[in-house]
Amino acid sequence: MNPLPILRDSWYFFARHMGAIAVLCLPLLVLESLTRYLLVGTLTADPSPAYELVTSLLFYPLYTGALILFVDTRSRGLTVRYRDLLAMALQLWPRFAVLSALSTVLIMAGASLFILPGLWVMIKIAFAEYLLVLDRLTPLAAMRESFRLTQGHFVTISACVLTVMLPLWLLDARSFPELKAWGDIPVLILDCLRGFLQLFASVVVFRLFMLATPERAAEP
Template sequence: MNPISVLRDTWFFFTRHIGTLLPLCLPWIIVETLVQQQIDVAVDSQNFAPWGMAAGLVFYPMYTASLILFMIDAGEGRERGVRELWNAALRLWPAFALLSALSSLLILVGLALYVLPGLFFMVKMTFSEFLLVQRGNSPIDAMRESFRLTTGHFFLLLTTTLVILAPVWMAEGWITQVAQDSPGLGVLLHSLSGFFQLLVTVAAYRIFILGPGREENEGREA
């Protein structure tokens, strides 16, 4: 695998299934953005970070777990409707929210240590969500296993993540300025930005199923 092939396959999957991904994930992202906007209005900038993160932990597990479940179904040739995927994601919500909270805390601690440790932890946690959803690992076991399985795939994961997020991060500054003048347009643009950040999850899952996921399945068959 190389970054170009992963990014190409990711974009192909994303655009091919965008008709399903939009109703599956975008409503939750819009609600998350609206809640965070209201929190931003209600509290000062110094207190926004913890409250904004708390809002994210409510909604992020729903649309991310739904996306992962959809990708698993696509790989297995199974079809479920949006409501069925949401119901399945809701059942996973408590464990997924705990995993997200623990991972976010670890990444924030790393970012406080001059950024690079934060990027390291972000990459090492990449597979934990797939392990929780697809294999039923507990949050702690998923984090521990992700640390192990990302070995050998670290720079591929880091490269694809940065290639996807760099333009999104650059656009966020402009979107924030637009939101000050037009809150409604700001919500729409922030939501679209969040939606396209799902490309990171799609790319990471592609690496997971072609890398450690395939290796472990072959090991079981042997």
């Protein structure tokens, strides 16, 4: 798999459907940012990282699950109503939240040893969300299957994911400290923008997932 065509095709899809993706996911991203602000920024003087994790587990499975279903249906030439996509994502929320929690723990455990083990875990479980949403696998089964499917594709997946995520991580590191001096509204706006742009990474990984499972193209 060549990273450049994957990134190009993924960007074409994301740009073409940006309005629809915004309508589907942006309201939940705004709610996530507001909830994070209330829990971390106002309700506690000494915020715990657990508050941010709980907020992520509450909202991330909903908009990410809906986005995966949206990309899958549009890729197959189908059109599904937004409320139906959100309803399906809500049904998957319990197991998706479990998967997100397990993934976070594994990535943080790897990162605590050194950055590279954390990155390795992140890449190896990159397909787990798609296997859970599209194939309805359990969280552990999805993670095991993701480990299998990513064999032989680690470099390509890493190149694609880091190309998208590194600029966003740098944006976080440089912009958030400076914007805090301007007040809460700019921070909330940047948080929502960062979350929306991060959805592009989900589109990129979906493209990688489809290339790693070519038998799906033959399904009716």
